[in-house]
Amino acid sequence: MTSVITKRALPRPSGPHTPGRVALRLVDWSRPDPWVPDQPFRELMVSLWYPSAGGGRPARYLGQGAAATASTDDLDLTAIDLHSVDGAAVLRGEKRPVLVFSPDLGSPRDFHTSLVEDLTSHGYVVVTIDHTYETAVDFPGGRIAGRRAAKQAHLEARVEDVQTVLAKLTSLAEGRIPGDGVLPPWLGSVLDLGRLGVFGHGAGGGTTAEAMYRDIRLRAGVVLDGAPLPSTGGHDRPILLLGSEGAQTPEAFWARHRGWKRELKVLGTTPLSFTDYEPLLPHDPARLGPTSPGRVVTATRTHLRAFFDLHLRRRATRLFDGPLSRCPEVVVIR
Structure with missing residues (x-):
């Protein structure tokens, strides 16, 4: 019988700021829920992560429903140490790009x-x-909305979820309370909605690509091992395809994008390598590929941040011109 790991910590963030976090329930009254036909509204749970200025309390990792969904025989996700604080004060002084x-x-x-x-x-x-309903979602008061989607994501609903979040962020930036939850003061004032980016993993990668096509406010996007990718639509805003070793990008999807674009792969990885399984699970090449977890996490973090720094902060980099010496497992496909 495999023993369950009872206590592990995620890798320490590499930047100077302590992440603050707050959970928020959002309701879109303009559309019914696609998975529950008799529910005339769509409700979501989101986490807002921001550079903090102190205070708050140590953050929990996942709620009960989410942890039960993602835990494995050898990993208990109710007992993971984070480096974030819940409800901390907002670090003020400059506007922040939003992802x-x-x-x-x-x-x-x-x-x-x-x-x-x-x-x-x-x-x-x-x-x-x-x-909601594509995974178990923990709502306030201990209510858990169980998973109803079996094998396929609802792309239309997902893109509308992103648009709902953008609308709620606009409300927050304008000083209104966008949902149910206790927000720290000044959070809306640090949002720079002129520098919006989007990224997603797996079906979330397809969501990223389609949301960018439909909403010009999204200025740059990263597809992490995206599947499936939408078969129609294109745009001229920057997009990065960062995939596992076996990822395949349809030629039609690549050809439709007219602006800055790169396709990179992380050698010795699987689709699960872009999740927290990579740093938390015991190293298992069958599940996560042979590349060591530390190298995968460093490579993914480095390229993700460099892309958004380049396109949302105008910070020059040569990273996407060729391989980086400290990340030799990342190869530029095109």
């Missing part, structure tokens, strides 16, 4: 915390979305 994250089918919104904490520690505000 929206969409997870894979069946994955909780905060199952990429290693990547999100790192981005936040470098000055980004990141909003992670649970696509």
Whole structure:
């Protein structure tokens, strides 16, 4: 019988800021829920991650429903140490670029915390979305909305979820309370919605590509091992395809994008390598590929941040011109 790991910690973020986090329930009264026909509204749970100025309390990792969904025989996700604080004060002084994250089918919104904490520690505000009924979602008061989607994500609903979040962020930036939850003062004042990015993993990668096509406010996007990718539409805004070793990008999808674009692969990885399984599970080449977890996390964090720094902060980099010496497992496909 495999023994369950009872206590592990995610890798420390590499930036100077301590990530703050707050959970928020959002309701879109303008559309019914696609998975529950008799529910005349769509409700979501999101996490808002931001550079903090102190205070708050140590953050929990996943809620009960989310942890039960993602835990394995050898990993208990109710006992993971984070580097974030819940409800901390907001670090003021400058406007922050904002990133929206969409997870894979069946994955909780905060199952990429290693990547999100790192981005936040470098000055980004990141909003992670649970696509309700595609995974178990923990709502306030202990209510858990179980998974109803079996094998396929609802792309239309997912893109509308992203647009709902953008609308709520606009309300927050204008000083209104966008949903149910206790927000720290001044959070809306640090949002720079002129510098919006989006990224997603698996089905969330397809969500990223389609959301960018439909919404010009999204200025740059990263597809992490995206599948499936939408078969129609294109645009001229920057997009990075960062995939596992076996990832395949349809030629038609690549050809439709007219602006800055790169396709990279991380050798010795699988689709699960972009989740928190990579740093948390015992190293298992069959599940996660032969490349060591530390190298995968460093490579993914480095390229994700460099892309958004380049396109949302205008920070020059030569990283996408060829391989980086400290990340030799990343290869530029085109």
